[in-house]
Amino acid sequence: MIDNFDRDAFVTAVLDEDLLGGSDVTSEAVIPPGTRFQAVMDSRDIAVVAGMEIAEAFFRRLDPDVEIERLIEDGAHVPAGTNLMRLTGKARAMLTAERSALNTLQHLTGIATMTRHYVEAIEGTGCILLDTRKTIPGLRALEKYATRMGGAQNHRMGLWDAAMIKDNHVAVAGDVATAVKRAADAGIADIIVEVDRIDQIEPALRAGATHLLLDNMDVPALREAVALVDGRVPTEASGGVTLDTIHDKAATGVTYISVGRLTQSAPAADIGLDYAAA
Known part of the structure; x- marks a missing residue:
């Protein structure tokens, strides 16, 4: 848990920014309803990971039944090419949540990584x-x-x-x-x-x-x-x-x-x- 942070409100606000009360027109046009999707999230950089739980929350918000296997915990120092999580779930939901989850994880991991260099x-x-x-x-x-x-x-x-x-x-x-x-x-x-x-x-x-x-x-x-x-x-x-x-x-x-x-x-x-x- 992160003190003084409302994760649910944050996830809502970030998704609202992307959807603006509407929908992901690309996913809805291109992907048939009910299509399943398997994905792997990985770090292409040497990095200190931060924000995994929050990234997961975006996917779970849009697909409560999504299966997520977290492979790395926050604070881990990982080499480039490390898989961070595996996901299986509804394709439309996963691709709609993708950018919000990645933006958050990329930003927080960038901060954690720079911090480790200074430490x-x-x-x-x-x-x-x-x-x-x-x-x-x-x-x-x-x-x-x-x-x-x-x-x-x-x-x-x-x-x-x-x-x-x-x-x-x-x-x-x-x-x-x-x-x-x-x-x-x-x-x-x-x-x-x-x-x-x-x-x-x-x-x-x-x-x-x-x-x-x-x-x-x-x-x-x-x-x-x-x-x-x-x-x-x-x-x-x-x-x-x-x-x-x-x-x-x-x-x-x-x-x-x-x-x-x-x-x-x-x-x-x-x-x-x-x-x-x-």
């Missing part, structure tokens, strides 16, 4: 990879589920679960200390503070910051910041992190490193559904 890049540093709120509107719960399948931890799920004081909050409040003190005075337990200069660290900590986001700092600045914080609160490197730079930044001793591109820029995995002869 592998920081192995041995002791640093933990985090995702961000940079998600496609309406898909946050799914995309953050996919990052978990890839090995990351979820950061904030929304605006409600922790304060994150960023540069614009500081600009309106006047300075870092004032912004943090106001959050602390409001009784907020978790106060994440974005700092982009070393001289902001002590004022933020004195005012009650419980987590420092070290924004767009290079490796020497990150090392200096980590030494100054000296374990008083968790530290997080963020901003412009790529596969080429993540290891060196993670090795500075930061607790976490967050990467927006996991959900912003992951390419879809190449997954297909093909006719399988009996």
